[in-house]
Amino acid sequence: MRIILSIFFFITCMWSKNIVYSDEVVSLYLSQDDTKVVGRLLPTNSFEILKEQGNKVYVKIQGFVNPKAPFVIYYNNTQRIIVAAFSKNTKLNFSKKDMTKDDKWDRVSLEIWAEKKKFFKNDKEMLSRAKELFVNNCGICHALHKEKEFNANAWPAVFRSMVDRTAIEKKDHWLVIEYLQKNSKDFKAN
Template sequence: MKKILTSLFVLATFSLAKNIVYSDEIISLYLHQNDTKVVGRLLPTNAFEILEEQNAKVLVKINGYLNPKSPSVIYFNNSQRIIVAAFSKNIKLNFSQIKKGKNGKWDKVSIKIWADKKDFFKDNKKMLSRAKELFSNNCGICHALHSEKEFSANAWPAVFKSMVNRTGIDKKDQWLIIEYLQKNAKDFKIK
């Protein structure tokens, strides 16, 4: 009897578990399942939840923070410009507010939106490790390698983009490395 109860508990827990995944590449986002017009992009290394699968698309839930001055961008935390997802400016989006920001902090929000189905990962450790390796192997060729902690989270995208053309880093990996650098910056703040 105890084995049956334990099995039922494990099964119930497993069925209630959220399907949280990550991508190591930029994912296109769509308002509706059958849309072909891309309305946004989800950047690598950021967690999202798969709610439903339909053919080549998945309905996902993305959580993050919304700066009232940039209502078409979801950020990783409530005070830094670490982008989770960015959307076209003229698109009407249906954000759900989770928590109102106070004292200049941004609102915590979520959005349900369709995305291309890809090979997703259960954690982002390997992709962050690969990003670190790409950064270390390519960004110290012309000068001494900068420490990840040398720049702020808000400064890293411009610093990286100013030098990336002199490296062998593929375009598809650039946002992977930027996200890695921002999440290891000297002033990085966890949500």
């Protein structure tokens, strides 16, 4: 029985995905040895670590691409909630590209190298921290806006227009923006 349980545990570990999140922007590279950053993965978005080598990790990012702007991967196929953004001249080799039902944006999967950072198994703690930053800083000059007051596409501009008057560090700007977008009045989970 012990042998069967050991085998079952081993097989489960082999097949389980290493899905993680980052609470900060992560630099992306076309190859393991590259020093030139070609893109950025934004906080609170899940990704899968496929392998680790040195100071980089090989990851799989999934999302949606607007065919008119193939250098941005979005969280869903209707809103501009960015998962990852790349230099416009970057040749991206999507390993999976499926048309969505409404043929608006394509569902994609991309395997790419990323800088190794502290990653998290879930996004609860980082979203809680983002909410705390928002609540403690964004109601100083005026009444605090409710997360559902604006739609997902409006929140980045609203936030950027006021963030310089807050104590929110630059490294946390995208964390708060992603939190606001994913709690907006029209947010659609993918």
